[in-house]
Amino acid sequence: MKTLPLAALLLATTAPAFAEQAALDLVAPIAEYKLYVTENTETLVDETRAFTEAVKAGDVEKAKALFAPTRLSYERIEPVAELFADLDAPIDARADDYEQAEADPEFTGFHRLEYALWVEGKTDHVTAIADKLQSDVEELAKRIDGLTFPPAVVVGGASVLMDEVAATKISGEEDRYSRTDLWDFHGNFDGAYKIVELFGPHVEDKDFLASVEGNFAKANETLAKYREGEGFVSYEKLTDEDRRRLSALVNTLAEDLATLRGRLGLG
Amino acid sequence: MSEMNESRRALIKGLGLGLATCPFALGAARAEAPAQASAVTAAPQAGATSSSDRISPFGAHQPGIATPRPAWGMVASFDAIVDTPADLERLLRRLTERIRFLTSGGAVPQVDPKLPPLDSGILGPVLRPDGLTVTLGLGSSLFERHAWLAAHRPAQLVRMTSFPNDALDADLCHGDIALQFCANTQDTIIHALRDVLKNLPDQLVLRWKQEGNVPVIPPQPPGVMESARNFLGFRDGSGNPDAADEALMARVLWVETPDWTAEGSYMAVRIIRNFVERWDRTPLTEQERIFGRTKITGAPLDQPAGSEADVPDYAADPEGEKVALDSHIRLANPRDEAGERHLMLRRPFNYSNGVTRSGQLDQGLLFIAWQASLEDGFLAAQTRLNGEPLEEYIKPVGGGYFFAPPGFSDAADDYLGRQLIDAIGRTPRKT
Ligand code: HEM
Ligand SMILES: [Cu+2]
Numbered sequence: 001m002k003t004l005p006l007a008a009l010l011l012a013t014t015a016p017a018f019a020e021q022a023a024l025d026l027v028a029p030i031a032e033y034k035l036y037v038t039e040n041t042e043t044l045v046d047e048t049r050a051f052t053e054a055v056k057a058g059d060v061e062k063a064k065a066l067f068a069p070t071r072l073s074y075e076r077i078e079p080v081a082e083l084f085a086d087l088d089a090p091i092d093a094r095a096d097d098y099e100q101a102e103a104d105p106e107f108t109g110f111h112r113l114e115y116a117l118w119v120e121g122k123t124d125h126v127t128a129i130a131d132k133l134q135s136d137v138e139e140l141a142k143r144i145d146g147l148t149f150p151p152a153v154v155v156g157g158a159s160v161l162m163d164e165v166a167a168t169k170i171s172g173e174e175d176r177y178s179r180t181d182l183w184d185f186h187g188n189f190d191g192a193y194k195i196v197e198l199f200g201p202h203v204e205d206k207d208f209l210a211s212v213e214g215n216f217a218k219a220n221e222t223l224a225k226y227r228e229g230e231g232f233v234s235y236e237k238l239t240d241e242d243r244r245r246l247s248a249l250v251n252t253l254a255e256d257l258a259t260l261r262g263r264l265g266l267g
Numbered sequence: 268m269s270e271m272n273e274s275r276r277a278l279i280k281g282l283g284l285g286l287a288t289c290p291f292a293l294g295a296a297r298a299e300a301p302a303q304a305s306a307v308t309a310a311p312q313a314g315a316t317s318s319s320d321r322i323s324p325f326g327a328h329q330p331g332i333a334t335p336r337p338a339w340g341m342v343a344s345f346d347a348i349v350d351t352p353a354d355l356e357r358l359l360r361r362l363t364e365r366i367r368f369l370t371s372g373g374a375v376p377q378v379d380p381k382l383p384p385l386d387s388g389i390l391g392p393v394l395r396p397d398g399l400t401v402t403l404g405l406g407s408s409l410f411e412r413h414a415w416l417a418a419h420r421p422a423q424l425v426r427m428t429s430f431p432n433d434a435l436d437a438d439l440c441h442g443d444i445a446l447q448f449c450a451n452t453q454d455t456i457i458h459a460l461r462d463v464l465k466n467l468p469d470q471l472v473l474r475w476k477q478e479g480n481v482p483v484i485p486p487q488p489p490g491v492m493e494s495a496r497n498f499l500g501f502r503d504g505s506g507n508p509d510a511a512d513e514a515l516m517a518r519v520l521w522v523e524t525p526d527w528t529a530e531g532s533y534m535a536v537r538i539i540r541n542f543v544e545r546w547d548r549t550p551l552t553e554q555e556r557i558f559g560r561t562k563i564t565g566a567p568l569d570q571p572a573g574s575e576a577d578v579p580d581y582a583a584d585p586e587g588e589k590v591a592l593d594s595h596i597r598l599a600n601p602r603d604e605a606g607e608r609h610l611m612l613r614r615p616f617n618y619s620n621g622v623t624r625s626g627q628l629d630q631g632l633l634f635i636a637w638q639a640s641l642e643d644g645f646l647a648a649q650t651r652l653n654g655e656p657l658e659e660y661i662k663p664v665g666g667g668y669f670f671a672p673p674g675f676s677d678a679a680d681d682y683l684g685r686q687l688i689d690a691i692g693r694t695p696r697k698t
Contacts, residue, residue, distance in 0.1 A: 248470065262382035
């Protein structure tokens, strides 16, 4: 679990700048990544439909069971989804993004429904929000379909995902009503790892890769302790010790993966 | 003006001399002292410091304890990710490397612009030491977590427990490791914290931090010093022992045990909120009675026309008619035999955080006290202070106790905490 040795980075200044034509080699992994994102958005659209229908049918228990798994595909592709801020906010924003928190009429999307399900315990007043969520994810799928994936954004997405976890998820802020945060962590790790898996072979420094892979493995090991059925136990079960460890792993991955773009010659 | 006490006189006579040297020190703690030396808690004087001030990180003791307190300070507390002695050694070595770099200054290494810069850049491309000190403290939780460390826990290092007036917030307490950053400017301590976070993300997880400052006063005539004021408007530090008196410091500050902790020091950190609105509505006589000193000069109330350097004569005031028996200074240091034993060096900073839910200022004192014995120092004083009238105006909300290991030398392979690692026995003992 080493961070990038300073010396290795310093070498980078003296060695010729990272290969300029590297970007050419990235065509194939970018295409593959696009495929990954498309698969996930398709799943997202389908699963969101099932979820929002349960909400609208007033089937609170079913909707609760579908909430976390549905979010998984969104969390995997979050860096791409975030390119469309006008959709990311209504789909995934949290109450504290709004001045009046839960009472704010602008507060919609997954977390508004989460609030209805776990805190308000009813759904009849949020059917319009459920419809809006469904149409927002469909719109997202359409836009992603037409998107030319910018390589720097794709590769940079790995550290963005880790930053997200470090900045607002490790604290258990994301799914505060349902306590399904560990599902989201898992989605974020999956999404970041996919990027490393696809682009890693184009990175020259194999020690760097080994260290990154090692940290992903450790994070998985830690999360695995909290698996239950198809998913994870409540965030509250996460011990302080494991939260500390995950924090350190996530911060280290965020620092290391922040160099991925540069290592692939992407500005 | 009345007579100055012996230690203050000695201090002023000692102007320009290096502070806090000791038999093992590699040199004066302050390699390039500013124009005039100062008592540890004297108010920093405008124009007397410069961004090129350099306080050597090397010596028998860590700097940031007996070295003069600059205008800015911060305590940051971390959880340490450490499983084996080798992990701990790696953490300490890497931390030392950062401290060596940050306190000496110089050009920041540049990397390929396609990469994130190695440095936050907030101080520009060339770092200036700016009087920076980084002082390491180890918390009891670190020693408790691992069997291989338990036997090496400093004898008096315990977990902070709540005193009667405390309202401790768990998110502001304890930690495996504390770093105290002090420098002339706030940017320098923030830069240093960010550097450490960026370079050791795999081993240090930030728990809490509190920064503060002390007011810089206009330049004073040579030899004139006054203690800096806290947020209650009183001079704070007048009663401090004289840090230029090495023999005294050996007794007050430095642990003298035959184990790895020798020449280290115990650190008590308390984040103490001040109810400043309430305080500002309190009559001056009441304020002064609570502390036992005058507000303007800091003179003890038994010599109100004197100076802050005057020593109160409690024997002549047994009923507390002048300096109330329950005044802060009389309880904190009764200046009897017990008081002599119960010395500590206070090196606090004022903090100002924002506004509370009730619309009051969230201000207070980042209280930092150093001592050779936590029991005889902070714990004894706080126990005597329990129930003091000042409590109506203060509320301790956080902090922790830490042990600052002895210092390290400029030898290339030396590092902070080596004595502990040697004691654990992982690495062969150096001679
Ligand atoms: C917000 C909290 C506090 C404030 C505002 C405060 C303020 C002061 C002031 C104004 C003085 C007089 C000047 C001086 O001698 O330095 C003083 C002295 C002193 N304080 Fe505090 N203090 C606080 C907390 C504490 C705590 C927690 C302790 C220790 C447990 C402590 C120990 C002392 C000692 C030992 C002295 C010197 C007494 C002497 O030698 O005459 N103080 N403090
Ligand atoms: Cu999210």
